[in-house]
Amino acid sequence: MYKYDAYDQQIVDERVAQFADQTRRYLAGELEEDEFRPLRLQNGLYIQRYAPMLRIAVPYGNLNSAQLRKLGHVARTYDRGYGHFTTRQNLQLNWPKLEDVPQILAELATVQMHAIQTSGNCIRNVTSDPFAGVAGDEIIDPRPWCELVRQWSTFHPEFALLPRKFKIAVNGATEDRAVIQVHDIGLDLKRDAQGRIGFRVLVGGGLGRTPIIGEEIAGFVPWQHILSYCEAILRVYNLHGRRDNAYKARIKILVKALGIEAFRAQVEAEFAHLKDGPATLTADEVHRVSDHFDDPQYETLPAEDAGYLARLAENKPFAAWAKRNVRAHKQPGYASVVLSLKKSGVAPGDITSEQFDLVAELADRYSFGEARVTHEQNLVLADVRQGDLYEVWRTARDAGLATPNIGLLTDIICCPGGDFCALANAKSIPIAEAIQARFDNLDYLHDIGEIEINISGCMNACGHHHVGHIGVLGVDKNGEEWYQVSIGGDQGNDTALGKVIGPSFAAVDMPDVVDALIATYIDSRHEDERFIDTVRRIGLEPFKTRVYGDRNARLERKVAHG
Amino acid sequence: MAEIIKNGRVVTDDWQVLRLTEKDDPAAVEVPAGRVIVPLAVWQAQRPQLLAHAEAGVLGVWLASDEDPAVLTDDVLTLQLIAVDFPKFTDGRGYSIATLLRVRHGYAGELRSIGEVLRDQFFFMVRCGFSSMQPREGRYTRAQLEAALASLNDFAQPYQGAVDRAEPLFRRAARGAAPGTLAA
Numbered sequence: 001m002y003k004y005d006a007y008d009q010q011i012v013d014e015r016v017a018q019f020a021d022q023t024r025r026y027l028a029g030e031l032e033e034d035e036f037r038p039l040r041l042q043n044g045l046y047i048q049r050y051a052p053m054l055r056i057a058v059p060y061g062n063l064n065s066a067q068l069r070k071l072g073h074v075a076r077t078y079d080r081g082y083g084h085f086t087t088r089q090n091l092q093l094n095w096p097k098l099e100d101v102p103q104i105l106a107e108l109a110t111v112q113m114h115a116i117q118t119s120g121n122c123i124r125n126v127t128s129d130p131f132a133g134v135a136g137d138e139i140i141d142p143r144p145w146c147e148l149v150r151q152w153s154t155f156h157p158e159f160a161l162l163p164r165k166f167k168i169a170v171n172g173a174t175e176d177r178a179v180i181q182v183h184d185i186g187l188d189l190k191r192d193a194q195g196r197i198g199f200r201v202l203v204g205g206g207l208g209r210t211p212i213i214g215e216e217i218a219g220f221v222p223w224q225h226i227l228s229y230c231e232a233i234l235r236v237y238n239l240h241g242r243r244d245n246a247y248k249a250r251i252k253i254l255v256k257a258l259g260i261e262a263f264r265a266q267v268e269a270e271f272a273h274l275k276d277g278p279a280t281l282t283a284d285e286v287h288r289v290s291d292h293f294d295d296p297q298y299e300t301l302p303a304e305d306a307g308y309l310a311r312l313a314e315n316k317p318f319a320a321w322a323k324r325n326v327r328a329h330k331q332p333g334y335a336s337v338v339l340s341l342k343k344s345g346v347a348p349g350d351i352t353s354e355q356f357d358l359v360a361e362l363a364d365r366y367s368f369g370e371a372r373v374t375h376e377q378n379l380v381l382a383d384v385r386q387g388d389l390y391e392v393w394r395t396a397r398d399a400g401l402a403t404p405n406i407g408l409l410t411d412i413i414c415c416p417g418g419d420f421c422a423l424a425n426a427k428s429i430p431i432a433e434a435i436q437a438r439f440d441n442l443d444y445l446h447d448i449g450e451i452e453i454n455i456s457g458c459m460n461a462c463g464h465h466h467v468g469h470i471g472v473l474g475v476d477k478n479g480e481e482w483y484q485v486s487i488g489g490d491q492g493n494d495t496a497l498g499k500v501i502g503p504s505f506a507a508v509d510m511p512d513v514v515d516a517l518i519a520t521y522i523d524s525r526h527e528d529e530r531f532i533d534t535v536r537r538i539g540l541e542p543f544k545t546r547v548y549g550d551r552n553a554r555l556e557r558k559v560a561h562g
Numbered sequence: 563m564a565e566i567i568k569n570g571r572v573v574t575d576d577w578q579v580l581r582l583t584e585k586d587d588p589a590a591v592e593v594p595a596g597r598v599i600v601p602l603a604v605w606q607a608q609r610p611q612l613l614a615h616a617e618a619g620v621l622g623v624w625l626a627s628d629e630d631p632a633v634l635t636d637d638v639l640t641l642q643l644i645a646v647d648f649p650k651f652t653d654g655r656g657y658s659i660a661t662l663l664r665v666r667h668g669y670a671g672e673l674r675s676i677g678e679v680l681r682d683q684f685f686f687m688v689r690c691g692f693s694s695m696q697p698r699e700g701r702y703t704r705a706q707l708e709a710a711l712a713s714l715n716d717f718a719q720p721y722q723g724a725v726d727r728a729e730p731l732f733r734r735a736a737r738g739a740a741p742g743t744l745a746a
Contacts, residue, residue, distance in 0.1 A: 005738050006744035010718065010719060018717075039682055155721070155722075158657045158661050160657070161651075161652050227722075235658050238658045278730060279730060
């Protein structure tokens, strides 16, 4: 992964000093609340429902073991011994003290970490594919490009106070695992007919209050020009994005208002001035950054490890885990492991300090000292020898990190919701936990197969509910928490926005609602058909009929029994 | 007289900013004597009378954050002071306006930020080509402004190019030195 040079280190050290001074002036009353707010937000610091929340950047989801240990240490020392991984691959601490934040940042800087631009109306942490560099379907490794975008966007003086937040994702594989279609800018690495590297550029995607799928603004921007091209997009947005209404301030609203043709014309006019300017990337710089992402020293191994195959045959729980949590690797004899942060009874994406230490240990022993965060809120050990998988499983299982549910119903994406977040209309974690508790039979889970349930506690959509096969959105009705359910959403190459099935439900009904949706699928599915495919084939009606029929029957029973 | 930051120093400054009310007619409003920064609409409406003042260096023009700096293309050699108004400090359009004035329209005179100008944005303003920053009167004491000068150097070697340093770090420096080895 990328290692800081002296310049990178200087910038994060200077940031620590800058934010320490801002915090000091705020606490001394020299900086008003309104003036401090955007400053602290651009450093990931929210004032939350019960306490501040600090969002620490994990650039494109890459972590090394020293960073994992440091996060564990920070959570233990300054918080309550746990953290929460988000859908943007970052880590949130729920209970730090405001006055401790400068010290936390100083600790993070010692392991090349920071909280820069993890919130606020600026260019946010760039996200990418958690299987970058190891996936078989990769065309071009996205990580060097993510790092180049990270550096370009860090403290960009022209784009520090945009109309609204701005999220960039980079994909470099055949299958999009970075959800680029729902980002403000989605960058899709590709090669042209001559084999030259460039980007297909999407713009104006996003979830939130007005979910929109991004549109293609450029079919191929050569790599040299990608930062200038992004700069052109950002400048048009900065000057012309709406600032009168925060709900209409994202770039997607501007793109929709102008239409993609007119927006493209403005960007192209700006790009004509910027093209071949100083921001043009050099081969030297791309090589310098790319060198950090060279393959680790893989051993030459047989494609299949005999010991591993034997363990699979004799140990059913291990085989169940391997089936869901182990992924094929481009290098013969290696595999990628997904450590599940979706154990029943634990908030999705939560991790304790002890688990941080253990993941660091596993990374050091079995995966070249590195790990990745997925936007589904799990962790990945990307480079594990097949022969080590059994030991990894045993150790992870003892630490509660080996729930064999990746891609299954209980692998729920979930925001912190009303238990923590000041923006939330409703709690989300208890809904996830109730659903996980209802579907605790592993054989049944495997029978249901691949399905994604995404839960957001409000329309800001941190839980990506629009793109869940089943999406759950917490809404407020006269001060009560209700849940709107949609189905048919999807992420990846077939990104689609789910459709709401009807009136919302009380929290207590949610496991029954999911039950009814799953029962409809089981009754209607063709062989080997996933839930989402069945929804696409038969439409919403059978699901609605079942869900609301069941609900009405429950209500009648309730009335009948007083 | 206001305390402002200009070319990296705190100075006392006697430019007045003329702001119109809704009732004022830009063509008829009287431009006060002395050094004055007038709204773009006044400049456009009264340009023939004001030209000599501008050439003498006692009249400047300010742009609102929704005004296109391209309208001043023909004036960049005449005007010795252009200001950009920040109606809220979170309104970041002024950074693009300043950048365009400097890079695209070749403006080389004094470029001043006015309105809700706060010290924690000085660094970004200087990077985007502002040469002077005029906070709201009374917002800061002279001592606070003196203290704020340090923030102009918050980041010694920023990554990306901007107006102050056109070249990004990867063109300015040989990258790759280990942390702790950077010469001060």
